[in-house]
Amino acid sequence: QKEVEQDPGPLSVPEGAIVSLNCTYSNSAFQYFMWYRQYSRKGPELLMYTYSSGNKEDGRFTAQVDKSSKYISLFIRDSQPSDSATYLCAMEETGANNLFFGTGTRLTVIP
Amino acid sequence: NAGVTQTPKFQVLKTGQSMTLQCAQDMNHEYMSWYRQDPGMGLRLIHYSVGAGITDQGEVPNGYNVSRSTTEDFPLRLLSAAPSQTSVYFCASSYSRTGTINGGYTFGSGTRLTVV
Numbered sequence: 001q002k003e004v005e006q007d008p009g010p011l012s013v014p015e016g017a018i019v020s021l022n023c024t025y026s027n028s029a030f031q032y033f034m035w036y037r038q039y040s041r042k043g044p045e046l047l048m049y050t051y052s053s054g055n056k057e058d059g060r061f062t063a064q065v066d067k068s069s070k071y072i073s074l075f076i077r078d079s080q081p082s083d084s085a086t087y088l089c090a091m092e093e094t095g096a097n098n099l100f101f102g103t104g105t106r107l108t109v110i111p
Numbered sequence: 112n113a114g115v116t117q118t119p120k121f122q123v124l125k126t127g128q129s130m131t132l133q134c135a136q137d138m139n140h141e142y143m144s145w146y147r148q149d150p151g152m153g154l155r156l157i158h159y160s161v162g163a164g165i166t167d168q169g170e171v172p173n174g175y176n177v178s179r180s181t182t183e184d185f186p187l188r189l190l191s192a193a194p195s196q197t198s199v200y201f202c203a204s205s206y207s208r209t210g211t212i213n214g215g216y217t218f219g220s221g222t223r224l225t226v227v
Contacts, residue, residue, distance in 0.1 A: 008151070034215060043115070043201050043218025044154070088154070098169060099216070101146075101154040 003027055006089055006102030015111050019076040023089035023102045025108075026070065030091040033065050035074045038086045038104065048074070048109075079109045113137050117219035124192040124226045132187040132222050134202030140217070142205045143185040144156040144169070145177065148221075154201065160185055186188050192226045199223050 006023045013019055021035075031052055036044035050056045053067045062075040070092075076083055088103040118133045137142065144159035154170030160179040174196060176213040178187040185204075189196060 002153075004153070006153075025119055036215075041220070043203070043220050044216075045218065046215030049215065090154075098156045098159070100155075103153040 003100040004089060004091060004102045007105055008103050010021070010106040010108060014077055014107045015074040015079060015081060015109055016077050017106060017109070019079050019083070019109075021074040021076075021087050021089075021105050021107070023072050023091075024070055025072070025091055025100075026068075026093070027093070028070070029093045031094045032092045033063070033072050034090040034092075034099070035061075035063055036090055036101075038088060040085075044088055051100060076107075079107075081109045081111050084108045115202055115204055115217050115219035117200075117222050119222060120220065122225070124189070124224065126194060126226060127190050128169060130189050130192065132189075132200055132202075134185045134187065134219060134222075135183050136185075136204040136217070138204060138217065140204035140206055141182065142207055143179065144203050144216075145175070145185070145187045146201045146203065147171065148168075148201060149198050157187065157200075164204065189224075194226045197224060198227045216223060221225045 004025045034049040035047045037047045038044040048063045050063050050065050053065045056063045060077045064073045086104040086106045088104045090099045092099050115136045141162045145157040146154040148154050157170050159179040160166045166177050200222045202219045205216045
């Protein structure tokens, strides 16, 4: 069983839609939860992160963590064509030297 | 501000050949790491370094060597290339090993390696 599971998609939505991206994980020691965005032929870039459980909002993006269910989500409101990318969740334990990444969900926002 | 620079961008190797993937960063980051990205597998850590002169193995280190003689550079060496090493390789650097401080990990644009 992988440490982190993520639906690879692809996911295609019309412009303006609300997008929900999700990951599940098995390691209860994970404390930091991140979302990276990766455009085609580029390296990932950090979008948001949260520590432990709860919600965090940044503009059109909201990250949620439910540690009791080992489930994290990223919501994108009013999606734009520029949001078309692959979204990777990542997690790590406190003091660890490794991020565990999901496989990524490829999102296309259609104008 | 170049960030993390990886060279080459593309490479084709024959089985058994060796090569070095270069990675350089200009942000004075202490932590650097190498990942490989494969379809259906996500990003997996190969080797990492917490500072000059200090390296350690990640999840999939076999077939790869690293060294860190300076803060800026972290080359990845393939000792004897195998088709299983066909992948996209990303170098990353960060302010600390925790991937959340000061903008998290900064990734290079990747090296696309094919071993035939």
